[in-house]
Amino acid sequence: MRRLKANSMSKGGTSIQDVAREAKVSIATVSRVLNQPDLVTAETAGRVRDAIKLLGYVPNAYAQGLSRRHGKxxxxxxxxxxxxxxxxxxxxxxxxxxxxxxxxxxxxxxxxxxxxxxxxxxxxxxxxxxxxxxxxxxxxxxxxxxxxxxxxxxxxxxxxxxxxxxxxVDNAMGTHEAAEHLLEKTPASNCFFVGGPRENFDTAQRAEEFRKALIAKGHAVKEDQFAFGEYSVDWGRRWAADRIKSGGLKNAAVLAGNDEIALGIMQAAQDAGVGVPKDLRIVGFDDTRIATIVRPALSAVRVPxxxxxxxxxxxxxxxxxxxxxxxxxxxxxxxxxxxxxxxx
Amino acid sequence: MRRLKANSMSKGGTSIQDVAREAKVSIATVSRVLNQPDLVTAETAGRVRDAIKLLGYVPNAYAQGLSRRHGKxxxxxxxxxxxxxxxxxxxxxxxxxxxxxxxxxxxxxxxxxxxxxxxxxxxxxxxxxxxxxxxxxxxxxxxxxxxxxxxxxxxxxxxxxxxxxxxxVDNAMGTHEAAEHLLEKTPASNCFFVGGPRENFDTAQRAEEFRKALIAKGHAVKEDQFAFGEYSVDWGRRWAADRIKSGGLKNAAVLAGNDEIALGIMQAAQDAGVGVPKDLRIVGFDDTRIATIVRPALSAVRVPxxxxxxxxxxxxxxxxxxxxxxxxxxxxxxxxxxxxxxxx
DNA sequence: TCCGAAAAAGAAAGCGTTTTCATGGCGTGC
DNA sequence: GCACGCCATGAAAACGCTTTCTTTTTCGGA
CATH class of the missing domain: 3.40.50.2300 (Response regulator)
Known part of the structure; x- marks a missing residue:
């Protein structure tokens, strides 16, 4: 294998050696100018800095990493x-x-x-x-x-x-708030949680908290008030479509596991003539930018x-x-x- | 500064030395097993690989980079x-x-x-x-x-x-297509281009191509058919709001510089009771996922x-x-x- | 059985830094 | 005016790896 020209790393391949030579100092001094400037005379430092600028020297990060035993x-x-x-x-x-x-x-x-x-x-x-x-x-x-x-x-x-x-993230906090908000105007039996994958950490916590809120209202929770799928628009659509077909969605409310699911639900609802928020109130999760872009604008639990x-x-x-x-x-x-x- | 324990890089700090010792070969051989396996006997290679696995050895990327004169x-x-x-x-x-x-x-x-x-x-x-x-x-x-x-x-x-x-990207291609599509049903004088920053490379090209298409229709282009702002929902909103206030938007069409602008326009239009696509036809640019999520779904020039x-x-x-x-x-x-x- | 060439393995020289240790010059306190 | 210590600098080792360059081993053919 052909040996590369001596100085041929990126950035022109100027090494600390070149700088040292140019500034008529040792490489140790150059290094010090860069890393512990107070250890070197102002005058010397100046000469070194000039050389650095002149040569366009950039330290080789690999050598640094090797020597320092860590990079950045x-x-x-x-x-x-x-x-x-x-x-x-x-x-x-x-x-x-x-x-x-x-x-x-x-x-x-x-x-x-x-x-x-x-x-x-x-x-x-x-x-x-x-x-x-x-x-x-x-x-x-x-x-x-x-x-x-x-x-x-x-x-x-x-x-x-x-x-x-x-x-x-403190899932309980936002979920609780959202649940209260929905339960304020919608009967507990008409409230749904449509989450992502069941084994997902966040989804699990959110579902749990939502359940607690329903129970706190003295409501006997039915299992079909909770659904788990995936974090996608499509899953939201499917859930809503199914739900509308089977039972209809009137005076209902849903907390979605994330904004995408919420959007899917909103879409399917609108496509089926279910009014949002008139017939169906929706709250998403994450509060990504898209929540403010769709119409009606999506309520959502903000995750920082x-x-x-x-x-x-x-x-x-x-x-x-x-x-x-x-x-x-x-x-x-x-x-x-x-x-x-x-x-x- | 306290000297670190000899082998204390991440990943347990096992070095090629340790592997060599364990496998009773030289470090050169270890290196070869990793980089040019055909230069070493199957038997030796096996021993080395065992040692590597046993010790959980991961090559130090900095040393490699330094030696090879480049990383990955x-x-x-x-x-x-x-x-x-x-x-x-x-x-x-x-x-x-x-x-x-x-x-x-x-x-x-x-x-x-x-x-x-x-x-x-x-x-x-x-x-x-x-x-x-x-x-x-x-x-x-x-x-x-x-x-x-x-x-x-x-x-x-x-x-x-x-x-x-x-x-x-071939801005001309998609822009041309979009222009043709809009001009098919909307008079050239009612077609607008709402782009991002004027000095932006893509916006400039798209505007230019759009202009060409209008001219090809034999239309004398008015300057207010072209507007430049920024790549944001808000700019789209503002443009549409202004336009609606000043002239109204009936039987009109607009090609936006990106999807966000398009969405902003769509929103402002809807908020003002302008029907999309009935009164105003909108085409976005980029075709980000959001285009399929909003209602009505956004037409857009797809950028790969x-x-x-x-x-x-x-x-x-x-x-x-x-x-x-x-x-x-x-x-x-x-x-x-x-x-x-x-x-x- | 032995020679020579090819294959396998090892020794060692870098790669470009940082950092320790050594050294020389200088100022300070007496 | 002298010793001491500090400060600025230089010399050189080490970091962990790749890659020559050598040396050793193996193997086929005579």
Whole structure:
């Protein structure tokens, strides 16, 4: 294999050596100018900085990582990068990461079946911390692979691994608010919960809280008031269509597991001539931007996606800086936003 | 500063040394098992692989990068990670990157003002290639910083830098189709184009093509048939509200610069009692998922976001592998999808 | 049975940093 | 005016891996 020209990394391939030569100092001094400027004379530092500018020198991150035993890179693995939900999460994470001087290595889990691939393995040698959001089934697989030495924070899952931080949302809070809001004008027997997958952590919590609220009203809950499917518009549509066909939807209300489901329900209702909110009141979950775009505007429990992303990164960085820190579980508030789709 | 325990990188800190010792071979052999397996006996390779598994060894990516003079990391910088548009792009990029064994370092440009920061500089020493999508004004700033030696591909911009690949969409194709579709039933004088920022590359092309189509109909274009603002729901709303107030919108049609604008227009129209598509026919641009969720469903020119993301990564990887490759400009097709919002 | 070539394995030289340790120059306190 | 200590700098080791370059082993053919 042909040997590359001596200096041929990206960025022109100028190395610390070149800078040192140009500034007539040792490489140690150059390094110090960059990392501990107070250890070097103003005059020398000036010369070095000039050389750096002149040569367009950028430190080689690999060499730094090797020498320092860590880089400034965080990995974030999501079930899929898809739609407003994840993009908002990512946005929050990106902002915080940038603020803290870290980079984000993003990867979605959708392409293989949840088991870390060669690619992931490479990443493990590269990242200083890992943010993980996964659907339940895969969690087990990852647990085997995960390394106790790699700072990890898990999103939206009931993980109780020692040394693994987690960020969750206070599902009870928003759900309770939403339930109260719906029950205020709609009889408990006409209230429905249409969630995502039954095994999903959030869906489970939301359903449970909703159930409690119904019971608190002194209502004997019927099982068909709860439905579980997937986090998709289509599932919402199907549920509503079925429901309309079988029993009709009059003076009813529904809390959906996320905005997409809510939208599907709204759509199917409208298509079938069921008035929203007149006949059917709908509340979504997450409060993604789309909630304000559709007509009628969708009421929704707001989940602070941006904050979640930021919190994840913050926790990770804290742990990277101090591996002794005990595991934290951060819980972020949720809150009902009432719009037309549920207003009576 | 306290010296860390000898082997204390993430992933348990097992190094190639440990594996070598365990398998009773030299580190060279371990490396070969991993990178050029045919150079080593099946028996030895087996022993080494056992050791690797036993010790949970993961190669240190920094050391590899340093030794190989490159990693497997691509940087991608977007104006902002926000909404369906970018998330879809990212999704395409992620899939392709994974397929090719690369990682994606994602960063949004929104937080500082377009000039590369310390963070970015670090990234420059880390990434092997850069995908860049920026609004025009910032482009200049970056150009100064960009390095000829760093493979770069630019999205959706009319860059003509030597050695810089680009990926663009065929705006003319879809715009033409959309224009024809609208003009079929609506008089040219009642057709409008409501775009994003005037200086935006795509908006400019789309407007131009739309204009051509009107002229081809023998119509003397009035300037108020073209409006420029920003890529937001709100701008769409404002335009429609103004228009309705000033002239009314009857038997009219509009091509929007993206789906968000289209949605804003649709909303304002509906709020003002203007029927869509009865009085106003609307076609969006991009065909993000939201187009199928709103009612009436939004007609839109489909932009292959997923493919764009994938193409960007593919181009980048090709160039990383072969820096002599001449600069390519890839143009992806667009295509009108007719839904209810424009159906007569 | 032995020779020579090919295959397999090892030794060691980098890759570009950071950081420890060593060194020389200088100012300060007596 | 002298010793001591501090400060600025340099020399060199270490980080973990890949890749030459060597050395050792194996094996086929005479």
């Amino acid at each position: 890179v965080l990995g974030i693995v999501l079930p899929d990068i898809y739609g407003e939900f994840y993009s908002e999460l990512l946005r929050g994470a990106d902002g915080e990461a940038r603020r803290l001087g870290f980079h984000l290595l993003v990867s979605s889990d959708a392409h293989d079946h949840g088991s870390p691939t060669r690619t992931e393995n490479l990443a493990f040698g590269l990242i200083d911390g890992l943010a993980l959001m996964m659907t339940e089934p895969n969690m087990e697989l990852w647990r085997e692979t995960l390394d106790a030495a790699l700072p990890t924070v898990v999103l939206d899952a009931d993980i109780n691994e020692p040394g693994v931080d987690s960020v969750v 996606l941006l904050d979640i992303g930021a919190a994840v990164v913050r926790l990770l960085v804290e742990r990277v800086g101090n591996s002794e820190k005990p595991a934290t579980r951060e819980k972020l508030p949720t809150k009902l936003i009432v719009r037309e789709s549920s207003r009576v | 990391v691509l940087g991608i910088v977007l104006p902002d990670i926000y909404g369906e548009f970018y998330s879809e792009l990212l999704r395409g990029a992620d899939g392709e990157a994974r397929r090719l064994g690369f990682h994606l370092l994602v960063s949004s440009d929104a937080h500082d003002h377009g000039s590369p920061t310390r963070t970015e500089n670090l990234a420059f020493g880390l990434i092997d290639g850069l995908a860049l999508m920026m609004t025009e004004p910032n482009m200049e700033l970056w150009r100064e910083t960009l390095d000829a030696a760093l493979p770069t591909v630019v999205l959706d911009a009319d860059i003509n830098e030597p050695g810089v690949d680009s990926v663009v 976001l997923l493919d764009i993301g994938a193409a960007v990564v593919r181009l980048l990887v090709e160039r990383v592998g072969n820096s002599e490759k001449p600069a390519t400009r890839e143009k992806l097709p667009t295509k009108l999808i007719v839904r209810e919002s424009s159906r007569v």
